[in-house]
Structures are given as C-alpha cells and as structure tokens.
Amino acid sequence: MREVILQKNNKHKKSLSKDLGAISGLLFDIGVKIMVGDEGSLSEKEKAKIENLLKKRHKEVTSEREQENLHTEMQYHLLKIGKALGYQVISASNDRSRNFQGKNFSSLCLPCFPEINVEKETKNTIALIDVIWFENNTKNIVCAFEVEKSTSIYSGILRLTDLYHSFPENPSSLFLIIPDNREKELLLQLSRPSIKSNGTKIHYIKFSVLKENCEAICKFGTGKPESVRPAPGSTSNPLTCMAI
Numbered sequence: 001m002r003e004v005i006l007q008k009n010n011k012h013k014k015s016l017s018k019d020l021g022a023i024s025g026l027l028f029d030i031g032v033k034i035m036v037g038d039e040g041s042l043s044e045k046e047k048a049k050i051e052n053l054l055k056k057r058h059k060e061v062t063s064e065r066e067q068e069n070l071h072t073e074m075q076y077h078l079l080k081i082g083k084a085l086g087y088q089v090i091s092a093s094n095d096r097s098r099n100f101q102g103k104n105f106s107s108l109c110l111p112c113f114p115e116i117n118v119e120k121e122t123k124n125t126i127a128l129i130d131v132i133w134f135e136n137n138t139k140n141i142v143c144a145f146e147v148e149k150s151t152s153i154y155s156g157i158l159r160l161t162d163l164y165h166s167f168p169e170n171p172s173s174l175f176l177i178i179p180d181n182r183e184k185e186l187l188l189q190l191s192r193p194s195i196k197s198n199g200t201k202i203h204y205i206k207f208s209v210l211k212e213n214c215e216a217i218c219k220f221g222t223g224k225p226e227s228v229r230p231a232p233g234s235t236s237n238p239l240t241c242m243a244i
Helices: 002-011 021-031 044-084 120-126 153-166 180-190 207-220
Strands: 088-091 131-134 141-147 173-178 202-206
Touching: 002 021, 044 088, 044 131, 044 141, 044 207, 120 153, 141 153, 153 173, 153 180, 173 180, 173 207, 180 202, 202 207
Parallel strands: 141 173, 173 202
Antiparallel strands: 088 131, 131 141
C-alpha cells in the first residue's frame, strides 16, 4: 500500500505535497466517507451521515475564521490606540503581515522588535505578545496586551507574567482582551493561587468595550489606558477595565 501511495503522490506531485500530507488527508476523507467515488453505492443513512459531517466541518471552519477575524480586529484597535496616544507600537512577530479592512499592521508598527535586556528565550516569548506599546524612542515597555479568543487564557497570562517579572523595577501595565462571554473563565484563571501569589497585576478589557470606545480614546485619550479620561459629555471611562 505504501508503494502505491508513493507512486500516486509522485504522479500527481503538482497537485499534492512532497511530505505526503495532502494525500494522507485525501485518504482520511475517503476512509470516513467524506469523499466518495460513487454516491449511488451509499445507503440513505450513510449519505445523511456524510451530509452531517460536512455541515459540522463547515460550521467549524466558519467559526474559526470569525474568531481569527475578531482577533485581528482587536489587535488593530490596540495598535491604533497606542499610536494615537503617542507610543511606538508593535504586534506579535508572527502577525505583522496582517491587515484589518485593508489597513496593514506594518503601517502602524515598529519595523522590528527593539533590543531589550533579557535572555534570548525570554525575548522570543515576549515578542509573541499580541500588542506591545513602547515609550516613544526608548526600549521601555509601557503596556502589553494579549488578545484571547478560543485559545487558552492561561497561556496569555503566562506570557504577560514573564514580561512583568523581566522588568520588576519598571513593570508594564498588562491587559488581557477577552470575548464578553469569557469573563467568568478569566476571573477563575486569575484567582488561581499560582497567579495571585506572584504579585502580577493584570487588567482585562472586553471585546465590546474596546471596539465601542476605540475612536473616542484615539481622539480624547492621554496617557496609559487606566488613566484615559472620558470624552467631553461622557459620564463613564471609555476604557473600562478591571484590576485583579
């Protein structure tokens, strides 16, 4: 069987991949009957099963795409706000080619991550934080933001904690940006003894709050996020966050 697979993969190498990943996926889909050669040989029950599998996969792909778009949108808002407040900003090293509604992250971000006085591995971890604001023309990190959607909130907390303890004498303001429906989950994570005992102060902002107030903050805000003042005529802080 392996020999036949290799022969077929080589014959159709323009359409398949050298590492056999594409043909492996094809064989899997055939095995679970997502792809079939002759629908007439299937029973109604089998056809219904395949149809349900396709619908389920379509929903998963659609949900993943929506979550990724939301993540990109929140990153863009944070970059835009930081730039408007007079900071130099940068996104995660693997996200700088992204854009939101045709607006490239690269037009807002620093061209490369500044050299900071930490070990190489620690710097690589910090460089994966979704958005960082630097004090203008310095290497001082003012704020750091992790945008959490469907991924583990705990991993974002750990990256922010690494940053906090890398500069104990000049700690940054740390923020988790979360979907509105994950607030309880976040509070549970932040209440873990291992997090509470290390002294790291982490704030959080909900997606809806950030999206709703982005333009007002860019226009009227000054200073760090927790000190942003309300817009004229407003009765509440446009950047509502909770300190834990």
